[in-house]
Amino acid sequence: MKLVLERFTHNALALLAVTTILFFMFRLMPGTPLAAFINENLNADQQQMMLEQFGLDKPMWQQYFIYLGNLLQGEFGLSFFQRRPVMTILLEVLPNSLILTLISLIIAYIFGVLAGAWLAWKRGSWIERVAVPAVLATRAAPEFWIGMVLLALLSFNAGWFPSGGASSPGQAYANNWQRIASWDYVHHLALPVLTLALYLQGLPLLLMRSNMLEVMHEEFVTMARMKGFSEWRIVIHHAARNALLPVATAFALGVGLSMGGNVVIETVFSWPGIGRLLVQAVSVHDYPLAQGAFLMIALVLALMNFVADLLYMVLDPRVSHGRKS
Amino acid sequence: MVERAEPVVPARSNWPLLPVLRRMAAMPLRDPFAFTGLLIYVLFVLVALFADHLAPLDPLEILFTKTGKLAANVAPSADFPLGTTNLGRDIYAQLVHGTRSALAVGLSAAVIVASVGTIVGLVAGYFGGTTDAVLMRIADMALSLPFLPFVIVLTGFLGASTSNIVLAVALLLWPNSARVIRSQVLTLRERAYVEAARVTGASSWRILFVHIAPNILPLSFVYAAIAIGWAIITEASVSFLGFGDSTSVSWGMMLQDAFSSQALSRGQYAWFVPPGVCIILVVVAGFFISRGYEEVFMPRLRGR
Numbered sequence: 001m002k003l004v005l006e007r008f009t010h011n012a013l014a015l016l017a018v019t020t021i022l023f024f025m026f027r028l029m030p031g032t033p034l035a036a037f038i039n040e041n042l043n044a045d046q047q048q049m050m051l052e053q054f055g056l057d058k059p060m061w062q063q064y065f066i067y068l069g070n071l072l073q074g075e076f077g078l079s080f081f082q083r084r085p086v087m088t089i090l091l092e093v094l095p096n097s098l099i100l101t102l103i104s105l106i107i108a109y110i111f112g113v114l115a116g117a118w119l120a121w122k123r124g125s126w127i128e129r130v131a132v133p134a135v136l137a138t139r140a141a142p143e144f145w146i147g148m149v150l151l152a153l154l155s156f157n158a159g160w161f162p163s164g165g166a167s168s169p170g171q172a173y174a175n176n177w178q179r180i181a182s183w184d185y186v187h188h189l190a191l192p193v194l195t196l197a198l199y200l201q202g203l204p205l206l207l208m209r210s211n212m213l214e215v216m217h218e219e220f221v222t223m224a225r226m227k228g229f230s231e232w233r234i235v236i237h238h239a240a241r242n243a244l245l246p247v248a249t250a251f252a253l254g255v256g257l258s259m260g261g262n263v264v265i266e267t268v269f270s271w272p273g274i275g276r277l278l279v280q281a282v283s284v285h286d287y288p289l290a291q292g293a294f295l296m297i298a299l300v301l302a303l304m305n306f307v308a309d310l311l312y313m314v315l316d317p318r319v320s321h322g323r324k325s
Numbered sequence: 326m327v328e329r330a331e332p333v334v335p336a337r338s339n340w341p342l343l344p345v346l347r348r349m350a351a352m353p354l355r356d357p358f359a360f361t362g363l364l365i366y367v368l369f370v371l372v373a374l375f376a377d378h379l380a381p382l383d384p385l386e387i388l389f390t391k392t393g394k395l396a397a398n399v400a401p402s403a404d405f406p407l408g409t410t411n412l413g414r415d416i417y418a419q420l421v422h423g424t425r426s427a428l429a430v431g432l433s434a435a436v437i438v439a440s441v442g443t444i445v446g447l448v449a450g451y452f453g454g455t456t457d458a459v460l461m462r463i464a465d466m467a468l469s470l471p472f473l474p475f476v477i478v479l480t481g482f483l484g485a486s487t488s489n490i491v492l493a494v495a496l497l498l499w500p501n502s503a504r505v506i507r508s509q510v511l512t513l514r515e516r517a518y519v520e521a522a523r524v525t526g527a528s529s530w531r532i533l534f535v536h537i538a539p540n541i542l543p544l545s546f547v548y549a550a551i552a553i554g555w556a557i558i559t560e561a562s563v564s565f566l567g568f569g570d571s572t573s574v575s576w577g578m579m580l581q582d583a584f585s586s587q588a589l590s591r592g593q594y595a596w597f598v599p600p601g602v603c604i605i606l607v608v609v610a611g612f613f614i615s616r617g618y619e620e621v622f623m624p625r626l627r628g629r
Contacts, residue, residue, distance in 0.1 A: 011469075018466070021466070025479075025482075136613075139612075140554065140558075142562055145580060148580065148589060148597055152597070163590070256471075257471075260472050260474050263473050263477065264566065275474070278474055278478075279567075282477055282478055282481035282482070290478060294474050294475075298474075301469065
């Protein structure tokens with residue numbers, strides 16, 4: 001329990017650090033935040049009034065604490081351009097990003113774990129010699145480029161998938177859940193998921209492979225072999241179970257990490273998620289929206305780092321007992 | 326152990342750097358993967374050096390056909406090996422000249438990441454205590470920033486220039502190498518020869534840079550090789566999102582150009598496939614090299 005608390009504090013502090021860096025980064029940007037918001041026709045008195053209204057006349061440190069207080073209450077401010085609360089806009093697109101990320105990760109990890117175990121089994125064969133560099137190549141390719149190639153092949157050329165967006169124009173749904181459950185949504189989701197999964201499968205695959213190779217030399221596997229268990233049973237019951245531990249934590253970390261990387265995938269497929277929102281906000285200098293989107297991504301990252309820490313403790317008792325922090 | 330500490334002033338030839346360098350140079354010959362990686366690097370460096378000879382056309386020049394019409398979206402031919410863009414620019418020339426900006430971005434980021442990471446790792450690992458704690462907290466902080474979003478926000482607001490992209494990449498990547506190098510220093514610090522140097526009265530900085538640093542060098546090299554790839558992918562991603570340096574010819578800019586001018590729906594594969602393949606080659610070369618060095622210099626991993 002003490003360790004759980006410690007990891008929680010660690011991740012919470014990291015998040016605080018991120019928000020602090022972000023606050024000062026946005027304040028030190030060229031131009032005042034008002035330049036984009038205030039009508040140029042206002043006179044000096046009116047401008048001063050606006051400044052006071054937004055609390056921008058206060059010293060920087062005071063602004064910082066007001067900002068932190070607001071964040072804790074979920075108050076992210078107003079978008080300069082959409083003139084709506086940032087929080088509302090974020091919550092609209094967050095489900096799209098989470099669905100894309102989670103489904104891709106699940107597919108990538110199921111495939112990666114199985115293929116990785118299989119490749120470990122095929123150690124030294126020609127399959128391994130071809131497959132490992134091929135997997136490395138998928139890890140080395142820019143995500144958005146994989147997306148572009150798949151778009152050209154499967155959408156524009158073969159016409160199997162729509163080329164972008166989350167639903168066809170003219171569709172109306174009673175609520176958001178119905179929209180997400182519709183065939184149209186799944187059809188739009190397929191290609192981004194395929195792209196992301198293709199990019200993500202390399203990590204679990206290579207991790208599983210090297211873990212398997214390592215575990216196969218452990219004493220308990222030798223022991224199982226001496227007991228005369230079948231090779232299959234050894235692989236599934238003894239080796240794979242232990243090799244899976246680091247893969248499970250990598251999964252949790254993957255959610256946070258790929259939320260950040262989704263920025264490009266969502267842009268390629270015009271997927272209305274938080275990454276695309278960030279890109280749009282930054283390109284029109286919508287500071288509050290950009291800040292909110294960034295913080296939301298950072299929050300998911302911190303949360304998932306914490307989950308990974310917990311998983312690590314639960315799955316590997318050696319950590320919670322033996323490790324000094 | 327005391328006897329081994331005999332030479333009070335270690336002679337210059339005792340510098341451990343030379344054998345390490347010799348082993349590093351010999352490594353690619355032993356590991357076929359690393360050899361392939363190095364070969365790819367050499368190839369791209371040559372292309373970058375002789376870009377003007379390999380592709381005499383100006384990558385940004387707007388070309389016209391013999392009949393005087395704009396040579397837009399011309400299919401690959403002898404004149405234009407990869408065809409032309411929708412604005413009538415030679416794609417092959419862009420690809421060849423893009424090598425220069427890719428290597429510039431990759432190498433400058435690699436140098437910064439490796440040197441900052443090495444120095445921080447050395448100092449934190451060797452001196453420990455408060456220095457170590459402070460440096461590692463800063464590293465934690467940098468690692469908890471979402472990578473690409475941070476680069477976008479920074480370049481989006483500071484201005485879309487290549488140096489800002491390199492700066493952002495360096496800011497986020499150094500902690501990885503610093504952490505690993507630190508933990509390596511922690512073990513080296515306890516070795517007998519370091520103890521011996523300390524007994525003979527060598528200063529901390531001398532021990533650090535003469536006795537420990539040379540053994541860290543291969544690790545720095547591994548992280549430099551990885552950083553090259555990361556920086557190139559990041560530059561490509563940032564350019565693709567529209568925050569790149571629009572005046573330079575880079576692979577990322579080419580991909581962005583192809584994407585925004587509907588090369589995908591026209592099936593103009595010769596435009597957007599080659600830049601991606603080049604990026605993959607450079608990044609994979611980094612993987613191969615780092616893998617080779619890890620196997621030679623970190624024997625625990627050998628034979629996998």
